[in-house]
Amino acid sequence: MFWPLLAIAVCVVAPANGWWFPGIAPWELGQQIDDLFNLLLIISTVVFIGTQIALGYVLWKGTSVKTGGAWFSHGSHNLEVIWTILPAIILLFISLYQMDVLARIRVMSQFPEQARDAPVAEVSARQFEWRIRYPAPGKKLMPQPQPTDLYTVNDLHVPVGKPVMIRLRSEDVQHSFGLPELRLMQDAVPGLVIPVWFQSNTTGKYDIVCKELCGWGHYKMQGELTVELEEEYDAYLQALQAKMNDDGFSAEANNAVAQSNEE
Ligand SMILES: [Cu+2]
Numbered sequence: 001m002f003w004p005l006l007a008i009a010v011c012v013v014a015p016a017n018g019w020w021f022p023g024i025a026p027w028e029l030g031q032q033i034d035d036l037f038n039l040l041l042i043i044s045t046v047v048f049i050g051t052q053i054a055l056g057y058v059l060w061k062g063t064s065v066k067t068g069g070a071w072f073s074h075g076s077h078n079l080e081v082i083w084t085i086l087p088a089i090i091l092l093f094i095s096l097y098q099m100d101v102l103a104r105i106r107v108m109s110q111f112p113e114q115a116r117d118a119p120v121a122e123v124s125a126r127q128f129e130w131r132i133r134y135p136a137p138g139k140k141l142m143p144q145p146q147p148t149d150l151y152t153v154n155d156l157h158v159p160v161g162k163p164v165m166i167r168l169r170s171e172d173v174q175h176s177f178g179l180p181e182l183r184l185m186q187d188a189v190p191g192l193v194i195p196v197w198f199q200s201n202t203t204g205k206y207d208i209v210c211k212e213l214c215g216w217g218h219y220k221m222q223g224e225l226t227v228e229l230e231e232e233y234d235a236y237l238q239a240l241q242a243k244m245n246d247d248g249f250s251a252e253a254n255n256a257v258a259q260s261n262e263e
Pocket residue numbers: 125128174175176210211212213214218221
């Protein structure tokens with residue numbers, strides 16, 4: 001009985017000590033995913049406690065001298081029917097109940113149109129980093145890399161308050177793109193381009209973590225998601241473009257060279 005009791009005690013103490021999920025970034029689907037998780041947690045807890053009590057009861061009865069110790073049974077047909085049908089109903093309920101949320105996350109035709117039509121970036125998972133490709137400011141992200149594309153590593157920026165979509169790829173093994181604060185997780189599979197959409201209604205910096213054991217450096221495969229105002233996002237892309245096009249010479253120096261070439 002020690003381990004079940006310890007497990008229950010930890011469940012009671014954990015939330016008060018912050019042994020829980022990181023604070024949730026407010027967006028509708030994240031909240032719905034949390035609600036689904038809590039529902040499953042409640043169902044599992046009730047089943048767990050119920051079965052432990054039943055086990056304790058049988059052990060107590062079976063070892064009691066009063067009741068004459070252990071008894072033997074060839075099974076009960078009614079009991080078998082009940083404990084087959086009851087879990088089947090619960091599982092069926094769960095699978096139907098979560099279908100709407102699952103479809104909104106995974107089925108591309110259900111994505112917000114705004115996100116679906118204009119992916120903001122391509123995120124390629126790689127042992128052990130996230131490589132990010134943005135289209136140049138004012139351009140659309142093409143399936144194939146373009147000469148004007150902008151690149152960063154482990155640093156994904158998105159605008160606040162609107163649905164955004166990324167194209168998720170893997171360059172080597174299977175990874176999983178995880179945004180814990182947004183309660184979002186999607187496997188990155190070699191050979192596939194998987195669309196992923198999300199939205200954050202608050203600005204801030206959030207973790208990007210790998211949620212699939214992908215090799216020795218899995219633990220440090222961490223990036224940062226920066227959610228910022230539209231103007232800041234545009235300025236970020238402009239600055240990134242300037243940085244990538246920088247040849248190490250100042251504008252004056254380049255102009256002087258151009259002028260002397262003309263002369
Ligand atoms: Cu990984």
